[in-house]
Amino acid sequence: MxxxxxxxxxxxxxxxxxLWTLYLELYETTVPDAVYAASFARNxxxxxPDMNALVAERPDGSGLIGLVHYIFHRHNWREEDVVxxxxxxxDAQVRGxxxxxxxxxxxxxxxxxxxxxAVYWMTQEFNYKGRMLYDxxxxxxxxxxxxx
Amino acid sequence: MxxxxxxxxxxxxxxxxxLWTLYLELYETTVPDAVYAASFARNxxxxxPDMNALVAERPDGSGLIGLVHYIFHRHNWREEDVVxxxxxxxDAQVRGxxxxxxxxxxxxxxxxxxxxxAVYWMTQEFNYKGRMLYDxxxxxxxxxxxxx
Amino acid sequence: MxxxxxxxxxxxxxxxxxLWTLYLELYETTVPDAVYAASFARNxxxxxPDMNALVAERPDGSGLIGLVHYIFHRHNWREEDVVxxxxxxxDAQVRGxxxxxxxxxxxxxxxxxxxxxAVYWMTQEFNYKGRMLYDxxxxxxxxxxxxx
Amino acid sequence: MxxxxxxxxxxxxxxxxxLWTLYLELYETTVPDAVYAASFARNxxxxxPDMNALVAERPDGSGLIGLVHYIFHRHNWREEDVVxxxxxxxDAQVRGxxxxxxxxxxxxxxxxxxxxxAVYWMTQEFNYKGRMLYDxxxxxxxxxxxxx
Numbered sequence: 001m002x003x004x005x006x007x008x009x010x011x012x013x014x015x016x017x018x019l020w021t022l023y024l025e026l027y028e029t030t031v032p033d034a035v036y037a038a039s040f041a042r043n044x045x046x047x048x049p050d051m052n053a054l055v056a057e058r059p060d061g062s063g064l065i066g067l068v069h070y071i072f073h074r075h076n077w078r079e080e081d082v083v084x085x086x087x088x089x090x091d092a093q094v095r096g097x098x099x100x101x102x103x104x105x106x107x108x109x110x111x112x113x114x115x116x117x118a119v120y121w122m123t124q125e126f127n128y129k130g131r132m133l134y135d136x137x138x139x140x141x142x143x144x145x146x147x148x
Numbered sequence: 149m150x151x152x153x154x155x156x157x158x159x160x161x162x163x164x165x166x167l168w169t170l171y172l173e174l175y176e177t178t179v180p181d182a183v184y185a186a187s188f189a190r191n192x193x194x195x196x197p198d199m200n201a202l203v204a205e206r207p208d209g210s211g212l213i214g215l216v217h218y219i220f221h222r223h224n225w226r227e228e229d230v231v232x233x234x235x236x237x238x239d240a241q242v243r244g245x246x247x248x249x250x251x252x253x254x255x256x257x258x259x260x261x262x263x264x265x266a267v268y269w270m271t272q273e274f275n276y277k278g279r280m281l282y283d284x285x286x287x288x289x290x291x292x293x294x295x296x
Numbered sequence: 297m298x299x300x301x302x303x304x305x306x307x308x309x310x311x312x313x314x315l316w317t318l319y320l321e322l323y324e325t326t327v328p329d330a331v332y333a334a335s336f337a338r339n340x341x342x343x344x345p346d347m348n349a350l351v352a353e354r355p356d357g358s359g360l361i362g363l364v365h366y367i368f369h370r371h372n373w374r375e376e377d378v379v380x381x382x383x384x385x386x387d388a389q390v391r392g393x394x395x396x397x398x399x400x401x402x403x404x405x406x407x408x409x410x411x412x413x414a415v416y417w418m419t420q421e422f423n424y425k426g427r428m429l430y431d432x433x434x435x436x437x438x439x440x441x442x443x444x
Numbered sequence: 445m446x447x448x449x450x451x452x453x454x455x456x457x458x459x460x461x462x463l464w465t466l467y468l469e470l471y472e473t474t475v476p477d478a479v480y481a482a483s484f485a486r487n488x489x490x491x492x493p494d495m496n497a498l499v500a501e502r503p504d505g506s507g508l509i510g511l512v513h514y515i516f517h518r519h520n521w522r523e524e525d526v527v528x529x530x531x532x533x534x535d536a537q538v539r540g541x542x543x544x545x546x547x548x549x550x551x552x553x554x555x556x557x558x559x560x561x562a563v564y565w566m567t568q569e570f571n572y573k574g575r576m577l578y579d580x581x582x583x584x585x586x587x588x589x590x591x592x
Binding site: 274276277279280283 | 570572573575576579
C-alpha cells in the first residue's frame, strides 16, 4: 500500500476529528468540543511549536487513514527537548498495512530534524496489537506510569 | 520530623547538585556539566515557566534532604497543561520520614494553583520502595513506556 | 471450522511430537528424546493420572492441528487438586479458527468432570496473540512467577 | 538472629495454624476447617509425598516464626518433578532477619536432595517486600498467570 505522510492541514478538520474520535473511543473516553477546537488549532499553529500532528493518506487523496500527535517538552536529563508521541491511530480497514509504522518513523524523522531525537510514548500494557508493532520499532522501557 | 518544602533557590546549587547526582546514580547514569547548568538555571528562571523544582529541608537550615522537578507540558486531551513530576529524591538517611510524600503533595498543590491538576510520573516497575509510597498518594495506570 | 477434541492416543505419537516441537521452538528450547518419550508415555498411561493430554483434529482425520497438556497437582488452599494447563499449541495454519479456545474449554470440562474446577496456566507477558484469547476465556491474575 | 529450619511436626499444629492464618489474611482470604485439617495432615503424612512443609523457629523453642509449603508435581519439559514453593510466611516481628531467605534456601536444599532442582513460586506483582528478597535469591520470569 502506498502511503503519504504529511503534516496536518486546515482542510483536514473533519477527517482528523473522525479519526481522533475513533481513537478516543478505544480508551472509552470523550473530550468536549473546546478540546477538539484547541487541539486542532494548536497542532496547526506556529504559535504552538510544541504541538504537532501528522496524518496519513492514500496518494489518491481519498481521505485520511491515520494520524499521530507529537509534543515537544523539556526534560531535566538533557538540554534539548524530548518528543512525546501521543494519539497514534490507524483506520481499522488498513491496519497491518504499515501505516502505523510509517507514522512513527515520520515522528522519528521530525524529531531528528528538530535536534531532539529522544521519542517516547505510553501504551496500555494490554494493547497487544499496538505492542506487536512497537516491539519492532522501539524498546519497551521498565517504566510504568502513576497518576495523581 | 518537621519538613520545610520550598522552591529551589540560587543558593541551593551545591546541595541540589549533590542530591540530584545521588538520584541519577540510582539509574546508573550521569549527565554532563552542561546539563547540570542548564537544568539548574531553567528550574530557577522565570524565562522557563515550564521547568520548576522544589526542595525539602529541615527547619534548622542544615542542608537539603530532598528534591523534585516538575515540568508543565501540553496534552491533546485537555486545554490546560499537564504536570510531569520528574526526579523525586529523598536523602537516604531520612527515608520513610514523609519527605517524599510532602514533596509529591507540594507538586499537587503547585499543579492546582496553576490550574493544571493532572500530575503524573514514571517509575521503574521494580522500584519497590518508591511504589510503596506512590500506591498511597496516586494510582498506578495501565500505561507502560516505549522508547525509540 | 469443525474441530474434534479428543484425548491423546498411542497412534498420535508422530503428530504430537511434530506439534510439541513447534511449541517448544516458540520458547527457543528443546528437550532430549528421553523427555519426549517420558511425557508421551505418561500423558497416555493410567499409571500417571496426573498427566493428561488432549489433541485437536479436523473431522476428516487429516492430522493433528492442536494439543494441550494438563497436570493435576495438590494445592494447600483446597482439598481437591488444581489443574495446571501446560503447552497449549495450535498449528499456525489454523490459528484464529477457535482451536485454542476449544482446547481450553475441553480442559475446563475435564477439570469439572474430575471435581477439580480450578484451572490455571502461565504465559509470557509478551505473548500478545495468546493473551487476546486468554482474556476472553480466563482472568489475568496479579501473580508473576519467580524461578530459582 | 539464629534460626532453626526443620520439617513440620505434629506438635506444630496450633502454631502452624496461627502463622498460616496470618498468611491467608495477607491475601484477604480464608479456608474452611476441612482445608486446615487436610493440608496439615498431608504435609505431615508419608502417604502424601508431594506435599511438604518446613517451619522456622528460634533455638530456644519459643514458637514458630515462619513456614513454607512446597509441592512436587509433574512437568512435561523434564522427566523429574518440579517444586512449587507455596505459602511462604514470616512472622511480622522478625521480618528482615533472614527467616524468609533461610526458608527458601531450605526448600532449594530439599529440592536438590530429591533430584528435582527446579523450584518456582508465584507472587503478586505488587508484593514489594517479598520481591526485594526474591530478586536476591531467584529470577523473575516473564511468565504471568491466567486463571479460569
